[in-house]
Amino acid sequence: xxxxxxxxxxxxxLAASGRxxxxxxxxxxxxxxxxxxxxxxxxxxxxxDFSGVDYISSVGLRALMMISRQVKAKQGKIGIAAxxxxxxxVFGIARFELVIPCFDSVDGAIAELSA
Amino acid sequence: MKVKFxxxxxxxxxxxxxxxxxxxxxxxxxxxxxxxxxxxxxxxAFADQLPFAVAGGYGGHSxxxxxxxxxxxxxxxxxxxxxxxxxxxxxxxFGPACPQDYHVFLSHxxxxxxxxxxxxxxxxxxxxxxxxxxxxxxMEGAVRLQMSEPCFPVLFDQAAAKIEFHQLxxxxxxxxxxxxxxxxxQMHHGDSYGYRFEKAxxxxxxxxxxxxxxxxxxxxxFVEFFRAADLVVFDAMYSLAEAVSVKADWxxxxxxxxxxxxxxxxxxxxxxxxxxxxxxxARLDALLADTRRFEEISRGNGPxxxxxxxxxxxxxxx
Numbered sequence: 001x002x003x004x005x006x007x008x009x010x011x012x013x014l015a016a017s018g019r020x021x022x023x024x025x026x027x028x029x030x031x032x033x034x035x036x037x038x039x040x041x042x043x044x045x046x047x048x049d050f051s052g053v054d055y056i057s058s059v060g061l062r063a064l065m066m067i068s069r070q071v072k073a074k075q076g077k078i079g080i081a082a083x084x085x086x087x088x089x090v091f092g093i094a095r096f097e098l099v100i101p102c103f104d105s106v107d108g109a110i111a112e113l114s115a
Numbered sequence: 116m117k118v119k120f121x122x123x124x125x126x127x128x129x130x131x132x133x134x135x136x137x138x139x140x141x142x143x144x145x146x147x148x149x150x151x152x153x154x155x156x157x158x159x160a161f162a163d164q165l166p167f168a169v170a171g172g173y174g175g176h177s178x179x180x181x182x183x184x185x186x187x188x189x190x191x192x193x194x195x196x197x198x199x200x201x202x203x204x205x206x207x208x209f210g211p212a213c214p215q216d217y218h219v220f221l222s223h224x225x226x227x228x229x230x231x232x233x234x235x236x237x238x239x240x241x242x243x244x245x246x247x248x249x250x251x252x253x254m255e256g257a258v259r260l261q262m263s264e265p266c267f268p269v270l271f272d273q274a275a276a277k278i279e280f281h282q283l284x285x286x287x288x289x290x291x292x293x294x295x296x297x298x299x300x301q302m303h304h305g306d307s308y309g310y311r312f313e314k315a316x317x318x319x320x321x322x323x324x325x326x327x328x329x330x331x332x333x334x335x336x337f338v339e340f341f342r343a344a345d346l347v348v349f350d351a352m353y354s355l356a357e358a359v360s361v362k363a364d365w366x367x368x369x370x371x372x373x374x375x376x377x378x379x380x381x382x383x384x385x386x387x388x389x390x391x392x393x394x395x396x397a398r399l400d401a402l403l404a405d406t407r408r409f410e411e412i413s414r415g416n417g418p419x420x421x422x423x424x425x426x427x428x429x430x431x432x433x
Contacts, residue, residue: 022331057413058355058371062329065359086412093405094371095354 003031006049010114012039013106017052020060029063036067041076045113049106051082061096068100081109116317116433117183118346118386122176122197123425125323125352125367125389126227129175135395142169167426168396174427176200177227178323178389180348183430184314188216188292192310192321192348197427198231206236214242218292221249222323223307224257232258233267243276248283248291250298250308255280283308299340301325302333303366311340317433318344320382323389325350326358326365327372334376341380345433348425349373351387351406370406374413377420384421385410386431399424 001024006013014035020028039046048064056064064080071078081103083091091097103109122128146165152158162170179197182190189205191198209215217237222228237243247254258280262271283289285298285308295313300306302325309322320341327337341347352367370387377385387406390399403424410420423431 055412058369058375059329061355061371062359090409090412093409094369095356099356099360 001028002052003028003035005035008047008110011045011047011110012041013047013049013110015049015052017054019055019057020053020063021055021057022059025057025059025063028060029066032063032067033070036070041071041074041078045077045079045110046071047103047106047109047113048078048080049082050080050087051084051106053084053087056087056090058094061090061094064096064100077113079103079109079113081106116185116314116319116345117430118319118348118433119181119183119430120179120197120386120388120425120427121181121201122179122193122195122231123173123388123390123427123429124175124177124195124392125350126177127392128177128196128227128230129392131172131175131396139169139172139396142166166397166400168400172396172426173390173399173424175392176427177230178222179231180321180388180425182294182312182319184293186293188218190292190294190312191217191219193222193228193323194219194231194235195228196231196234199234200427201231202235202237206240211240214240214244216292217243217245219245219247220296220298220310220321221247221251221254222301222309222321223303223305224249224251224253225305225324226261228324229258229261233262233269238274238276238278241275245276245278246291247278247280248289248296249280250283250285250300251306252282254282297340299336302328307366309340311344318346319433320344320347322347323350324366325368327368327376337376338380341376341382344377344380344382344384346384346386346431347373347377347380347382348386348388349377350389351402352389352391370402371409374406374410374420374422378410378413378417381418382420384423384431387422387424390424 001018176197177195178193180192259271297311298308307324312319351370355369355371358369
């Protein structure tokens with residue numbers, strides 16, 4: 001699992017890649033929290049680019065839930081963009097689209113969340 | 116060994132409404148599309164092709180599961196409202212003149228898991244013996260309470276059967292009614308306990324009213340508890356999203372957790388159980404399809420895990 005920041009004028013965009021499962025979710029969560037501490041989510045939304053994520057398990061989804069709570073506690077907005085079809089299916093089965101908004105593209109997420 | 120489900124609903128019994136039945140009839144007639152049938156067999160064959168939510172249904176009794184082990188003794192997990200039809204079936208099979216031994220394992224003492232006892236007819240027949248097992252020190256008090264004024268008109272002491280209470284220690288194996296039984300503490304308000312039953316190389320795990328969190332140590336404990344089970348009866352009341360957000364700490368789990376734990380434990384079959392009372396049959400059908408799909412997605416190189424959804428009246432042969 002890798003997480004890298006991509007500069008953008010209207011959002012903090014973090015691109016994740018690989019599998020987010022029992023072996024990698026702690027690193028994923030720690031990396032997300034590190035970025036969260038250094039960014040003003042109340043001013044600019046947080047967009048997770050999931051185009052490089054191959055799989056996410058329940059432990060990864062739980063990590064996303066924690067981050068979502070932390071973002072909302074700071075009056076910020078979070079969205080997930082460009083999910084691969086299989087990952088989107090997992091989100092649908094887990095009903096996670098009701099917890100964190102999902103978007104087809106990073107640009108679409110930024111436009112919606114920064115509006 | 117066989118497992119028969121007498122009650123599969125969580126929290127509260129439910130019944131199909133007139134609108135639910137009408138919806139099924141309309142769906143069946145729509146599927147028939149004007150077709151005529153030459154015989155009752157053709158009608159039966161047509162009905163068998165319909166979705167389970169149309170031609171059947173999951174039922175609405177609260178938790179009650181029977182283990183059919185081939186011996187003379189009866190083994191039951193929980194006494195939800197499903198214990199009423201179970202008791203009637205026993206009376207029909209054995210009659211009042213043939214006393215029986217019943218071994219009942221209680222997951223916990225919440226109402227939906229006890230409410231069938233006052234309607235369990237063998238309770239009132241002299242000669243029957245009912246052995247109640249659980250890990251809660253308050254077990255006998257809770258059972259007596261629901262059969263006392265003003266909760267119920269028949270008092271516990273009016274039961275004619277001989278009733279014994281045995282408190283079990285979690286993690287310690289016991290030999291009861293020809294089964295090796297081990298209890299495990301689970302996360303639920305006031306605690307609940309799962310049971311692992313083993314006999315002649317077959318393993319059934321009954322694990323309901325159990326919440327799973329992001330705790331690797333606890334997870335490893337459940338993987339061991341489920342290890343190589345032929346059937347895991349699993350609390351899949353909520354979606355994962357509900358279980359980690361609005362219904363966190365409500366003491367229940369999800370289909371996703373059930374799949375992942377069973378896959379890691381190399382279990383052979385998962386039965387979704389303790390169905391959410393607000394879900395209708397169509398919703399439960401869809402949940403089963405979703406769960407099977409998730410099993411495919413998450414399987415990796417492991418063996419396939421069979422996924423079923425328990426319904427009142429289902430018998431599973433192991």
